[in-house]
Amino acid sequence: MxxxxxxxxxxxxxxxxxxxxxxxxxxxxxxxxxxxxxxxxxxxxxxxxxxxxxxxxxxxxxxxxxxxxxxxxxxxxxxxxxxxxxDPAGKQIRAIRGRDIAMIFQEPMNSLSPVHSVGNQLVEKILLHHKIGKKAAVERAVDALDKVGIPNPRERLARLGEAA
Known part of the structure; x- marks a missing residue:
């Protein structure tokens, strides 16, 4: 390569x-x-x-x-x-962490919440780390779900009231 x-x-x-x-x-x-x-x-x-x-x-x-x-x-x-x-607490790593590099933890206290939909949690994180509106965040969430092979991501988010 x-x-x-x-x-x-x-x-x-x-x-x-x-x-x-x-x-x-x-x-x-x-x-x-x-x-x-x-x-x-x-x-x-x-x-x-x-x-x-x-x-x-x-x-x-x-x-x-x-x-x-x-x-x-x-x-x-x-x-x-x-x-x-x-610096682990510094501005530079905080700008990278969650936006460019992220981890899905296996520990229950750090995992995705079973009470909230995956789509809602994705949109929330996108809004937190990018200066975009909710519509654009939903589009990114749809794209992310599509990239990992979730069938019909837009329809799945729409069923949960998260996508138009």
Whole structure:
């Protein structure tokens, strides 16, 4: 593949300093993710998949932290950003998190709400991260559902009162 990866991770290490010693949750991972391609991270429970994703978003819980490596994110028309060097609470990562890079958590407290429709939650997140109106947000939600293979996304959202 000739194009630069959208996300390039090199030598990533995430460690937790605990009373019992040092826990190496992610230990020297290298990964490239290219635009328009699917990348699957597969492993046993506790192997570091979620910690890798949390590292990319800079949401590793204390006492954990990224101790080495780089996470280079390339946005079209902008300079590459090493996410690993960003302040986890800073404006730069908050502009990326949820808008350009997001994670659907498997933990019940961080998952999509079963009380609200997926479409409603998508539209809400789009409105939060983009300066567009509700109609445009609904169009983006329809497009997103279509891209992941949900049949008749417009009709499904309309049944829930979310699309015209």
């Amino acid at each position: 000739t194009s630069q990866p959208l996300l390039s991770i090199r030598r990533l290490k995430v460690q937790f300093a605990v009373r019992e010693g040092l826990v190496r949750a992610v230990d020297g991972v290298d990964v490239d993710a290219h635009a328009g391609k699917t990348l699957c991270i597969v492993g046993e429970s506790g192997s570091g998949k979620s910690m890798l994703a949390r590292s990319i978003l800079q949401i590793v819980s204390r006492p954990g932290r990224v101790t080495d490596g780089e996470i280079v994110f390339r946005r079209e028309g902008q300079e590459p950003v090493d996410i690993a060097k960003l």
